[in-house]
Amino acid sequence: MKFLSIAIKDLKELLRDRRGLFFILLFPILFMLVFGFAFGGMGQANTPYNLAIVNYDQGANMPLNNQSTNFGNNLTQILKEAKYQNSDVYLFNVTEISESEADQQLKTRKIDAELIIPENFSQSVVALINSTILSTTNPLSAASSSSNISSTLIIRGDTGFINFGVSQGILVGVLAQYQDDVVIQTQNAVKGTPGAQPVQYLSSKVEPIAGTQNFTTFDFIAPGMIVFAILLLATTVAASLTREVEKGTLARLKLSKMRGFDLLFGGMIPWSLIAAAQVIILFVVAVAIGFHWQGGINSILLAVLVGVIGGIASIALGMIIAAFAQNDRQAANLGTLITVPTAFLIGAFFQLPNVQILGFQFNEFLPWTHTLNALRATLTYGGGWDAISYQVAMNVLLTVILFAIAVFLFTRNRLRAEN
Amino acid sequence: MASYIIETQDIIKDFDGFRAVDGLSLQVKEGEVFGFLGPNGAGKTTSINMMVGLLKPTSGQVLIDGQDMKFMNRSSIGICPQEIVLWENLTCKESLKLMGDMYEVPKDILKKRADKLLDDLFLKEKADTLVKNLSGGMKRRLNLALAVIHAPDIVVLDEPSEGLDPQSRRVLWKYIRSLRDDEGKTVILTTHLMDEADRLSDRVAIIDHGKLLRLDTPDNLKKEIGEGDVVEITISDAKRNQEVIQILKEMEHVLSVIEVEGVINLRALDAMSKLPQIMESVEKKDVRIADLSMRQNTLEDVFIELTGTRLRE
Incomplete structure (x- = not known):
């Protein structure tokens, strides 16, 4: 049981190097915090969007009583007061500023969208009212109605910014509703009755999939961050093994009866414990900063199991790196060079195209893809063993293959007599 | 059965165009202390790394107990490297236990052996101290203990006295002798200290630039260049060294006179009685003697005789 002696030795070394251990555990927490604060509010339902309104409307006189009215102000008021359906949350945080200021704020993403109300907005609303009066009193004359003044409202924003996309969608809806309401109210006024809303034949409703009502982008990203941390273990393992080569302690072990399997399998045990600790710590941090965790204690146990398997894959990767790196700095650099792109490839930060x-x-050949999928399934969506068994099986299979490659390469490059 | 425990047959080691070991052939007898003497960079460490299987020779063969290295029982060799190679975050006891486990030493034997080693090498009080908290000398001694925890038949010590204070060196030398005398081990020792090679080795291989220059007992080596004492003379005007050497060479009973790094090196039988005569001849030439010393013939003189230079530090 030589691997057990190696495991005990590595564990003691890890635990006694307090500072090293602190950094191993702290570094991923920093990542989690940064991503948590960056994406924590994004995508959550019922969040007010920041809207700047630039109102150039000069007003117009109403047709029946000749009263001066500014429909631009009216629309602004309506947007300020608009709320989500069945909710007390406003649709927009409205600010009224100049166009140049608004443009500037768009660039810094201080505001999500800018609505420019043109000079002749009130005039075109009045024209709409006039034509509605005409068509209500004399339907035949409607087509050849008086002046048809159209005005263009500009919705300006950064089309690459997701918040703009959402704000714009809501604004278009609100504006269409505004026009419909003007028509209905005018019709009612002319007829002298409050009248009923027209019967609605088609309606739509946006519905989140079960359990995701309060989801933010962070809920999707948090498991990715856990896997990223697990992947980074490869770098630490590689550096620590390379140090053993550099310091000559490996040569000592190499002359003994120890085999590559003893060294690597023994080394894997304490590092797996680190992976488990990372999953738990990162999970707690994620929940503390707003991760919507579902699935109860069971899901945490499953997550730790999945994390440890992913961790073993990372350890194997670290051993492969250590089979080639000449010193621990090289190991750290090579490790980063491999783990960061791998984190992107498995979709830890964002979903990748289907290739x-x-x-x-394509990324199903990487064990961490399955680690990530399983973590999402259990932590984010609350799935049980059934939901992740396929991912776990694939993860185990790929990890075993990777570990066998690691033992082969490390033994060949590091445990034979040097040339 | 082989009469030699280790035999190298014309081993050569090249590193990127540089030949570190050049056709080394030698035999190490069972139960002897075999010394490799040579300056730093002579190829000593490279040679022993090939002899223990850490390094593959570019050509040639190493036989352990008459068999090719490949069939060697790993437990039969223990190597104490030149550098301190330890796990900083383990204690002395833990380090010994780890290496014992790696050599599959049974638990009860391992415990006894570790205790004895800690005792022999004066580390008993530090048994539970982390390696990083040991002094340099203690680390050296633990470095040695780790090499012998599995009780190997052959113990290879690469520059064991490097960085040791005189007291630790005495402990070490005593221990090396006891390895041979009490336990019947074969000890291979590399050193650039002729004193160490002289006092400890049964036989000494003198190597420089990767080549074996001589292999014999220290006494025979010293006899080979002749008995006698060595007088070292430094004159105030080193430019006239050759002139003085010519005069001294003509003197009776002078075995050899050479210039070594600016100092005149004279070997003569019973030099003490000849000192007045030597000084007189030098001063006749109107040359002032700045320094003069006399000592017994050492292995260093053998080395000087062979290479014309001192052992390089």
């Missing part, structure tokens, strides 16, 4: 190889999504 198939041999009928599989």
